[in-house]
Amino acid sequence: MSSHGVAVSPFKQPRAVWAVAFACVVSFMGIGLVDPILASLRDKLHATPAQVELLFTSYLVVTAVAMLVTGWVSSRIGAKRTLITGLALIVVFAALAGASGGIDGIVGFRAGWGLGNALFIATSLAVIVGSASGGFAGAIVLYETALGIGIAAGPLLGGVLGNVSWRAPFFGVSVLMGIALIATVFLLPKTPTPERKESITEPIKALRHRALATTSVVGLLYNWGFFTLLGYSPFLMGISSPIKLGLVFCAWGVLVAIFAVFGAPWLKARFGTATTLYGNFVLMAADLAVIGIWPDNPTTVIVAVIVAGIFIGVNNTLVTTAVMSIAPVERPVASATYGFVRFIGGGLAPFVAGKLVEHFNAHVPFVLGAGTVLVAAIVLSSVHRALAAADRGEIAQPERTELDRVEHAEELQVAAGIGGES
Template sequence: MQSRPFHGHQAAIAFILVTAMLDILSMGIVIPVLPALIEEFTGSNAQAGVINGVFVALWAGMQFLVSPVIGSLSDHYGRRPVILISAAGLAIDGALMALAPNLWWLALARIIAGITSSSFTTVYAYMADITAPEDRARGYGLIGAAFSAGFVAGPLLGGVLGEISPRLPFWVAGALSGVAFLYGAFVLPESLPPEKRMGFSWRRANPFGALRLLRSHPELSGLAVVNFLLYFAHHVFSAVFVLYAGYRYGWGAWEVGLLLALVGALDMVVQGVLTGPVVKRLGDRRTMVFGLFGGAFGVACMGLAPNGWWFTLAMLPNALWGLAMPTLQSLMTRRVSESEQGQLQGANMSVASIAGVLSPLFFGAVYSVTVGPDAWVAYSGTSLLIAAVVLLCAALIGWTVAKRAGRAEQAAVVVPES
């Protein structure tokens, strides 16, 4: 595989990071207000938890079906057109949510969002196109930092706009996606040259066909399990956090937006600043395991926090979670060829989408039976404690996979004869 110096593609890297940030910014704006809109339609906090979980699962279900197709299309036609179509779709989705008169309308918007946001696989494939394997953890860390930058401004802006009008954040989200489309149309270059593209095949593009790629190498299979558990735990926030924060700590849209902005800021520092030096010192595998253990500890602290201040302090160890994703991605991309990067990211997104379907339904149901006068388990932080256990399992599996891979690499080294 040809080595591509990281500094030699600074312009292309800047373009894809700005595009990624604008997409996440448009999505982050709606986070503080969407559960409240659902609660307005249902009239019940507990019921809103269930419906919000269903909507997140619906979004993830569409990603499961579409992500491998998107990844394979980007391997065939290039990354740029896929990213542009996604931005246009998210702009339409923002308008649909702003005009939604009922839950069915919101469900349609979630379907469109799930389809168009599947292009996140293409963003990672784009970075793989323009960086050498040894630089990918750093590159993926920068993507994570760009996502986090959008996540800092998005919920914070959404909280402010939500205080003005509950529908205004959706309009602004659509407008920002429109800006991302225009930016990409005029500035974003193509990263995959025609000679390195792969023909489109439904055998590879369907989700189950794409998942076969993950069985092509023992370490790849183990890392796919870690990927599933990581996303399963992560969806506890999208499923119940906003409702939980309002129920337990009395936080409104402004407080929730501010805290989510803090989460994004910490994640931006960890992925954009710390990932490179930590990987240089510990290597990809050890950094991944360290990040997973840190995340498990942080989420457990959140679930046990007696008040909002302690919950906020728990964000610090939880931020170490940000070390796991870029290193996990880096390890997996080294196991496939350049022409399969889009397919790999589609398969990864399919795994994440399976978790995204199951996790919100699970955590939404758990939350619904831990709040209110008829609660089966009288502790509203139960969902977070379960998520911490899931992350701990991911850390243990990641450590086992890393240990086995290290032994295999040592055994493959030929010792020269004396």
């Protein structure tokens, strides 16, 4: 809100914000880019589904672990240089994945891609929050809009280019990220190096705060279900054409974008964050259960995947907003901590799904995904009060460990002139 109480549109932004947002769109394309070509990679490279699923696992697990060092890097070289480094890594490793001769090479280069993705994602959110007009809420809407567009466009681009060659989607992302890199270099002003250099252990230490740890676990459980659907459902659709698979996931991504930008704020205003998320988790669990019950019915799987975009869009916006609102640490640290925990779930889920299908059947991974999403709702209920307080605009207070209490007592003593130097 402005000082006069007039709402500021989240889409009226400086050029620098749009440059970063465009790079976000391309970065998020990488999440769904490989979906339309999974079957092609399996057939043309003679790989098992579990091996193909490693394209998600290597990318997301490396992204998760690298999240722990993003703040340490950014606080030493500045946000702009961190963004540029991340973008450059994506350009290089996406091109190398396209030039690779086998599934093992692609998996390895996707890991390098994940490193660049972590440096970019964590820093881009902080840059958009710090530079965007419309305040924190407007910045989150803009960020989630970029995520939604990227997720919607990624499968479509992957399908169109994948129809030419399985290599083409990787080269396509490399070119687009090159454009985003140039735009970031020239349009984003030089950012100062932060005065305080972040410790490399801060994101891990931040997990001692119950509110952040709890919402991060919620993110892990939810992303387990999300990436089970995203990673393994293409094998159940009975569609061999990359373009047709791309269209299915494009429809899914369009719903993700619409409900992230418009549905989530409306539902939050009407029902509150916690109640909306409880309902959404239950509905998403039911959607995953439908796939788990009828994995041999391609039409059912396709419809369920597309409908899931509604729940994923709402969850993406509200869970991200909740984490950043109730975490009692600086937002870059909260972002890194949350990203680390949730991407671990997202990275492991597709590979585990492939293994479960190999050892059991296609029912098991989706039933498991439905269960993890239901558990996410239960875990979320333990921070209901904090979420309600954030909805009311109250500031979340740090939950103090014994060390915190000692430090706080010393601060009070110094402030009162009882202890320390005068």
